[in-house]
Amino acid sequence: MTSNKQTNQEYKQFAKQRETKRPILKNCIRAFLVGGLICTFGQLISTFYIHFFHFTEQNVGNPTVATLIFFTMLLTGFGLYDKLAQFAGAGSAVPVTGFGNAVISAAIEHRAEGFVLGVGGNMFKLAGSVILFGVFSAFVIALIKTLLIQWGVL
Amino acid sequence: MLTGQQTWTFANKPVIISTGTVGGPFEAEGNIAEDFDLLHPDLYMEQDSFEKAHKVLLEKASQQAIDKAGLTKEQIQFFLAGDLINQITPTSFSAKTLGTPYLGLFGACSTSMAGLALSAFLVNASGANYVLTGASSHNAAVEKQFRYPTEYGGQKPPTAQWTVTGAGTALLSNSGQGPVVTSATIGKVIDMGLNDPFNMGGAMAPAAVDTIEAHLNDLNLEPSYYDLIITGDLGKIGRKISLDLFEKNGTNIPDENYVDCGLTIYRKEQHVNAGASGAGCSAVVTYGHFLNRMKRGELNRILVVATGALLSPLTTQQKESIPCIAHAVAIESGGETTP
Amino acid sequence: MPAFAFHTYKSQVMHMKQIRKKAFLPALLLISLSVTGCANNEDGRSASDNPDYDLTQVSNKSEISQEIANQAKRTILKKQEVIGARAVNTSDQLLVAIEIRQMDRFRLKKLEKNITSDLEKKFKDKKVTVSTDKKIYLELDELESRLQTKDVSEQKLDKETNRIKKLISDEA
Structure with missing residues (x-):
């Protein structure tokens, strides 16, 4: 059994050496550029809403997010977003569009199984855990802040 | 007849009298588009879900093979096929349409050669006159099953492979014109502890090496006996690893006689990372491209080694390693053997 | 005179540099230029050409003297971090919007607080409200312009001021 484990380890090494590595630096640069471009676009939408509608910097975030998601919906529906993501990686995953x-x-994927089920x-198969852990970590942070205020640290 | 440890030799030379290959839009842009009988311009194939389209792929490929042989589906005695979807439903639905006695197979991407080996065995042992075998996969349906939604923007690593949309079938008979199946080696499950579902070529390479070496040992052959040794879907990484493993084991397989279906089907500009994969991959490339080359006389003896990664999304999430398998089938051109 | 002529030399040079750096950005930048360009001062409010000292002085011909507001703007602009100011005062209120230098925006909340307390000390009889919000800046700029060019009644000015104050406190 131990010798089996050892050959497995050896093979992992062997395979690892022959694997094509992810081009990390290239991916980082691409993510930076595309992510930045998406955010610039978001800023443009914000500025547009501030100038032409009754939104302040405080509350312009909501319509901006809605607009970005609307554009994401079009890009996803027309099958372009996954191609963008293959190029941009985290650049298109981290902003709200991701x-x-x-x-x-x-x-879209599960439309074939009906509307309800x-x-x-x-x-929320993929996004559900983001929501869950987002809400949970917000709860923990709020708890810490409340306690610190209670104890007079903050 | 059992020869050696795990190899069957077929004295009665079952003949592949016809084949059927169907592909999707991405395959139509590929390297071997002219080797397909039918190419669908639409990934949905006029169905309302990808799973239904998957079923249509295999139905059409079966129909093609039967029509080309000038038979009717009632004349087919057995249908041996499989795919990658849960409980191989697309294949079972196709079998319903076909109405033929049916054995469903699952060997992941090795299903095509598992089916061919068994069909040859049946025909060789006079268990049937006509057996239809095949394998299929549908890119979107399989991605949905194993990975993320089709339109989800997740960056795939360079080791990832692209699932082929296609179905390939072969019709075997005890007499007729065409390439003959001479031997088959059934592989063992090999698991070297790799657990990255985005690097299946690396996981499957040892299984391919094991089966090929077992085949050569059992039949006491040199690799040079075959014009080509064709692996199913090892991709760039798996092919390189397996070649290095052969070298390490002292098996002399020349680089130019060792090809991979996953690296044959698409053009370089199609950006499929490490290559193609899927149950349909080895089926369409072997039954389409390589058998056509055989018919043109470019090849006389080939050994097709379809490789399969026997994982499920569940085992991956539970951090299990990927068990892999490979089945080898030797096909020789029929000219000299059929009277 | 076209609006972008008031765009300062410095910011134009900066934009030019970016344009040269990334060939695919000019379209975006042009749009942003036309949107964010300060389209003021065609109405006779005196203004300085220094980009870091965007001061307007509203004449006192309207019903309510804007002297307090003008004074407040001059005071605030003495601060290094402040590069622009718009203000309007009524009989009991003083409403100020400021633009902060980009790198100093990291201390936005603190600066806003300091400026508020400074102004409160200086103008004890007014209720002071300070905002760093771009929208408030634009609204006050428009109100200033109207005060400069048209006669605005005291009642109207109170109404407008309250409307803008409401915008500041509107969070959702």
């Missing part, structure tokens, strides 16, 4: 894509792609049940 979250939108996770929800929308799952909804298909779309409804699977829409």
